[in-house]
Amino acid sequence: MVTIAFYNLENLFDTIDDPTTLDDDFTPKGEKRWTNNRYKKKVFKLTKTISEIGTHNTKEPPVLIGIAEVENENVVKDLVTNSNLERINYDYVHYDSPDERGIDTGLIYNKDYFTVLHSEPIHVHIINTNGDVDNTRDILYVHGKLNGEEVHVFVNHWPSKREGKITTDYKRIEAAKVLINFMAKIEEKNPNPNYIVMGDFNDSPKSDSIQTLMDTNKFYNPSEHLLTFEKGSASYKRKWSLFDQIIISHSFLNYEKGTHSFLEANIFDEHFLTEFDGKFKGTPFRTYVGRKYVGGYSDHFPVFIQLKYNE
Structure with a gap:
């Protein structure tokens, strides 16, 4: 059994000012007072x-972890070399995105179980309604072998709803179309590929953008069943959302020898990741609330799926 996870790390910036991006807030002298200690x-x-995601079943940390909101390769390297993870044979894939804040996606993988065959960033070209280019995050594509079985992994962080849901819907729908078009090229050589599509989609499982993917009839979205009035991966104004999802191709619903089969999906919302008391009790214990540093983990919970290898 293997665990595959996705985690939005909530602004994992280093403390160094990058003059080419809008990272000034996350510097020692910036608005957030972002110090090396923090x-x-x-x-x-x-x-x-x-290190603890999914271990209730596997007793082992995840084999694949998609990550979002990392500033650069250095912070990803700091993750895999940290004392909590250094015993695991982790490596990573990362590319710089054109995002104006300088935040990217990445994939951490255990080399004992996963081999990278190819990787590349997929550019999401979006034109705003005013005619300007929207420099959003690339989609990270990694083609590899999981326990010898070929898989195609996509790590996403789609455009946000900061300017309003209705006025930004077209951006996330366009990201879905970019993904579908890229997959069409894969399917020219492989008619039945194994897809793992993970990320912070900034949309719910029932949204038009996610349904654009689902309408291809290629996918099963186990995340659909995880969102309730009392449970989600992030919370805004005390309302749960499930922007963080892992979507898989139907090929993972088989039980053939030498393949992986879907077992379960869940949100990793352990107590230590939550606000312990107050009106936001039970929601993600974040690093900042506005400008105030509170020293938590992230404003998102990780999500994960578990697959069984059929021997």
């Missing part, structure tokens, strides 16, 4: 979390 504490907490 950075190291956050890395330690995030890696502790990663």
Whole structure:
């Protein structure tokens, strides 16, 4: 059994000012007073979390972890070399995105179980209604072998709803179309590929953008069943959402020898990741609330699926 996870790390910036991006807030003299001590504490907490996702069943940390909101390769390297993870044979895939804040996606993988065959960033070209280019995050594509079986992994962080849901819907729908078009090229060579599509989609399982993917009839979304009035991966104004999802191709619903089969999906919302008291009790214990540093983990819970290898 293997665990595959996704975790939005909530602004994992280093403390160095990058003059080419809007990262000034996350520097020692910036608005957030982002110091090296605070950075190291956050890395330690995030890696502790990663090391425990799914271990209730497997007794082992995840084999694949998609991550979002990482500033650069250095912070990803700091994750896999942290004392909480250094015993695991982790490596990573990361590319810089054109996002104006400088945040990217990445994939951490255990080399004992997963081999990278190819990787590349997929650019999501979006034109705003005013005609300007929206420099959003690339989709990370990694083609590899999981326990010898070929899989195609996509790590996403789709455009946000900051400017309003209705006015930004088209951006996330466009991201879905970019993904579908890229998959069409894969299917020219392989008519039945194994897809793992994970990320912070900034949309719910029933949204138009996710349904654009689902309408291809290629996918099963186990995340659909995880969102309730009392449970989700993130909370805004005390209302749960499930923007963080892992979607898989129907090929994972088989039981053939030498393949992986879907077992379960869940949200990793252990007590230590939550606000312990107050009006936000039970919601993600985040690093900042507005400008105030509170020293938590992330404003998102990780999500995960577990697959069984059929011998």
